[in-house]
Amino acid sequence: MTRAEAQSPSSTSKEPRTERGRRTLRRLLDAAAIEFGEKGFHEASITGITSRAGTALGTFYTYFDSKDEIFRALVQDLSNRVRVTAGQALVGEMSPLETERRALSAFLSFAREHKEIYRIIDESEFVDPASYRSHYESTARRILERLHRGAKQGAFREGLREEHAWAIMGMNVFLGLRYSIWSEGESVDEVAELANSILREGIAAG
Amino acid sequence: MTRAEAQSPSSTSKEPRTERGRRTLRRLLDAAAIEFGEKGFHEASITGITSRAGTALGTFYTYFDSKDEIFRALVQDLSNRVRVTAGQALVGEMSPLETERRALSAFLSFAREHKEIYRIIDESEFVDPASYRSHYESTARRILERLHRGAKQGAFREGLREEHAWAIMGMNVFLGLRYSIWSEGESVDEVAELANSILREGIAAG
Numbered sequence A, B: 001m002t003r004a005e006a007q008s009p010s011s012t013s014k015e016p017r018t019e020r021g022r023r024t025l026r027r028l029l030d031a032a033a034i035e036f037g038e039k040g041f042h043e044a045s046i047t048g049i050t051s052r053a054g055t056a057l058g059t060f061y062t063y064f065d066s067k068d069e070i071f072r073a074l075v076q077d078l079s080n081r082v083r084v085t086a087g088q089a090l091v092g093e094m095s096p097l098e099t100e101r102r103a104l105s106a107f108l109s110f111a112r113e114h115k116e117i118y119r120i121i122d123e124s125e126f127v128d129p130a131s132y133r134s135h136y137e138s139t140a141r142r143i144l145e146r147l148h149r150g151a152k153q154g155a156f157r158e159g160l161r162e163e164h165a166w167a168i169m170g171m172n173v174f175l176g177l178r179y180s181i182w183s184e185g186e187s188v189d190e191v192a193e194l195a196n197s198i199l200r201e202g203i204a205a206g
Helices: A003-007 A018-045 A046-053 A057-063 A065-086 A096-113 A116-127 A129-151 A162-182 A187-203 B003-007 B019-043 B046-053 B058-065 B067-088 B096-113 B116-127 B129-152 B162-182 B188-202
Strands: none
Touching: A018 A046, A018 A057, A018 A116, A046 A057, A046 A065, A046 B019, A046 B046, A065 A116, A065 A129, A096 A116, A096 A129, A096 A162, A116 A129, A116 A162, A116 B116, A129 B116, A129 B162, A162 A187, A162 B129, A162 B162, A162 B188, A187 B046, A187 B067, A187 B162, A187 B188, B019 B046, B019 B058, B019 B116, B046 B058, B046 B067, B046 B188, B067 B096, B067 B116, B067 B129, B096 B116, B096 B129, B096 B162, B096 B188, B116 B129, B116 B162, B162 B188
16 A cells, blocks of 8 residues: 555545644645646646645645655545445435435536546546556446345346446446536436436336 | 548548558558557657558658647547447347447447557547547437437337437446456457346346
């Protein structure tokens, strides 16, 4: 585990020990999201990040060794926030299909509020391929767990596999690109409902 | 229309007038796919392309003004080839659902043969955002046309919209990433069949 991973707010070891430290780290990651989102990795700079965060340059180096390291921590952080956002939408009793609908709706809203997430995750394919891959592999794994849970409850059919999870993740990612990043003309709930109708009944004529 | 677009093999005006010219242009585009796919846009060079193509540097400038221009033409070319590949798989009578299955299967095979396509299209988000957007918008438009045609034939349900087309495109793109680019352990036909089962009946228990 690298130092950046160890010190990410989402990790459990070697986190900042004080509340103040956690707040500073959060400010640096939020500033990095804006800096990398606006300028891209290559044009972004550590001083750009610290100036947005309102921290001294020395403070940056308390947490990260390099631009690469904060970028890696940021991808991990965004990946965690997507997971937490979907999880928070799932309160109370609901069917497994409803779970998928609400998770997508929450993701679409999150992407509208944090448009930089697409550019950053997409750029990680080039800047930090391991993080890119890990983000999608862990997201697909989570979806597959939900599919298997839903099948156990009798709500989803038997035999759902990794392929189905990747298909659903792809749907969600592209709906976010189109209806959260490129335009916001549609209601996120309606987009999520239309996608959910595919999971519910497919697209074949009844 | 830029000169690159005008001279792409897929465009209709200002194409090379001779068969030999068309072959040279094809060789340059194929060499560019390898060069950009291996090195990425920034590290790739025009001499790297001409050396792979076995053409003189001057020949390059007969067709393109710059690295940016051949990159743009290449994204357009790959986008066209994806379209043509899917189209070629659709011979003979088949149901609209079968059409979707075969189009995906053909795409997965094409992506295995041309793994560089993902890196190039994905990098166009940063190097040439208009091409990136245009590739996905035109692909989604084509899927939506198929959905409407299928609904007219009574095979797909009524009310299918752009959202459904983007969802299906997202499924296909992510299945390609996982099962054509990252690993080839699964049969493309089986992956396409599993994805098709979502379109046929959704994932809910019967």
